[in-house]
Amino acid sequence: MHDFAIFWEWLSFGVRWLHVVTAIAWIGSSFYFITLDLGLVKREGMPAGATGEEWQVHGGGFYHIQKYMVAPERMPEHLTWFKWESYATWMSGFFLLAVVYYAGADLYLIDPNVLDVSAPIAIFISMASLALGWLIYDQLCKSPLANNDTLLMLVLFPILVAIAWGYTQLFTGRAAFLHLGAFTATIMSANVFLTIIPNQKIVVADLIAGRRPDPKYGKIAKTRSLHNNYLTLPVIFLMISNHYPLAFATEFNWIIASLIFLIGVLIRHYFNSMHARKGKPHWTWALAAVLFIFIMWLSTVPRVLTGEEQVSATGEIYMASEHFPAVRNAVLGRCSMCHAAAPAWDGIAFAPKGVALETEAQIAEHAREIYLQAGRSHAMPPGNVSGITPEERALLVAWFEGARR
Template sequence: MDAYLLDWLQLIFRWLHVITGVAWIGASFYFVWLDNSLEEPPRWKQDQGIKGDLWAIHGGGIYEVAKYQLAPEKMPETLHWFKWEAYSTWLTGMMLMILVFYIGADAYLIDPRVADLSRYQAIAIGIGFLAGGWLLYELLCATPLARNGYLLGAVLIALAVVTTYGLTHLFSGRGAFIHMGAMIGTIMAGNVFRVIMPSQRALVAAIEAGEAPDPAWGAKAKLRSTHNNYLTLPVLFIMISNHYPMTYAHPHNWLVLLAIIAITAFARHYFNLRHKGIQQPWILGAALVATAVLAWVIMPERAPAPAASEQQVGAAQVQTIIHERCASCHSASPSDDVFTVAPAGVMLESMAQIEQWAPRILARSVESTDMPFLNKTGMTQQERNLLGQWIREGAGE
């Protein structure tokens, strides 16, 4: 596909994905907060079947919210459902996955340093993980395991470990992280589609028929919403992780990803408790400390690397390396087949430009080996060391 057209399609679907994602997660945060913040209503409301009462002010108006034990005596004419936010987030996300990672499999998904897959192998494996992960999750939730939330949780965590390891040993760091995120997102949207919506339909149908709703539905929906609740923050992190090579391009990127999933899910726990009036600020403190520890553990080698060369590295040498390894993408008119506009606006043609970007070149090409992109231009370790030496010696100053 024409690269310019592809860029526009990606822009449009990324934009839509962010909008729908904000709407989904915003509504979901709001209802979790609402449910946990309800107070006992006064007697006269209880007599009408209201079990939770809440008052709020927003946008210049005061709102009164009532949650019914079951339903009002007469079902209202308009009952608002929240499902399209979830479905459209998933659909736009899948489109984006196709546009970036499947059409651009060679550029984004396959890293020959990790596994030398063909395009079709890589795409099939990617789809296999998304569909397989969701099916396995559904199967597990249908077993007696689901009766014990903690046990099921433990099995799911073990599966997440295996999956993360597998993905990072098949795909580029970016590709692996985004597939983990898409898999979790698929499970979450699937929960809305397969369980939460049907359980609400069953509830409404039972009330309309004047029957008692089947409590089994309620229990299932509760389990799935709990999963969705704890998965929200991890999935949001994963969706922005592609900006941070220190995470996805780390040699042990699978452990980094697991650590971040654990920390962000734990941070969610603080908010869940807080809405219920239980203050446990140490949870947020612990999550912050854990993040700092993680940052420290994965910090790139700071000690000056063994000098790559006895002599000072010369500017001409640096310019040759950059010209050979970077300029095919990072120039005013790139010759690369995929990146036809200088990525991130970074042009590395003149010495002034190279000096301007020196700290980022150090971060992306020396401290991590994330640039050249998937080492497309075959940069050697010796060249990285030379660049590192030159920048650490003051970048030609």
């Protein structure tokens, strides 16, 4: 079983790497085309149907790019589609969600003090919320609200706030942030898969058949693309938030998540305005900074702890081990000065990654992380600042592997 734990850790790392690579590809192409689209200029002598063009220089050469708002008169011989970046990002992200949060539901997904449910129920809630989020968003985009982009986004924001709060009532803080990111990323990828690409295929089919494409398909696709543009920065924050307990493990984490959406929109507005040659609204950075400072303040508000400490069946297995008393003493002596509700180590205000190791229950519940971080590897303590010995590391390995047999 211990070999399986190591394999699973490497699987998680490999899938995470894949997800990051595909996300870079998707976000990079998305940012590029938004910048390109906003920088297009209408000039004399352009081909019929062309709405703008731009000259760019990169890699030692010049590029002359023209855009047709609906479609050119004839179908080009070669057409490059930008879609697999989105699909691969979502699929690798869902795989990572399954590997980390579904397979480790008792540790990462479920908090009995928040909602005491079984792993299958929690996983069902997770998947259902992603699907439901898309259905609600899609129907709003098909409603009369879609005629006004600003009004539609003003309606969508309170929904995102409600979803942020809802996730914190269902899962751990870490999982709540991750799910809010997955919820948003699902909308973005579904926009590409179910709206943008199908609409573009309709236009291509009309061109091949010699029909004049309907402009409405391009308009709909552009609206969804605009939404994806403004949602990108908040999604990036939410996807890396699991490294920052000050964001996800505090009492007002749902407010912090909601404000991140506003900060992302403000920053994107600045760059969109700049690329569209409409000026540089520096006030957006000032307001974003004020909101971020407010977030920092929110994270310092003491967390309200409720309910009694609970131990899962897996945790009880580790507590029953003959090695547990010695392991408890080693962890308390080498780890708990940082991994505590009130860390004693200078410069550390909150337990790293929100992991406290002050009680027997907490140590048992984090047995796998202790094994991987301080037993099988020397990642913890950082720089071995607390002087953990090789014998203590061997003890942690024997404890975990012995309990898993």
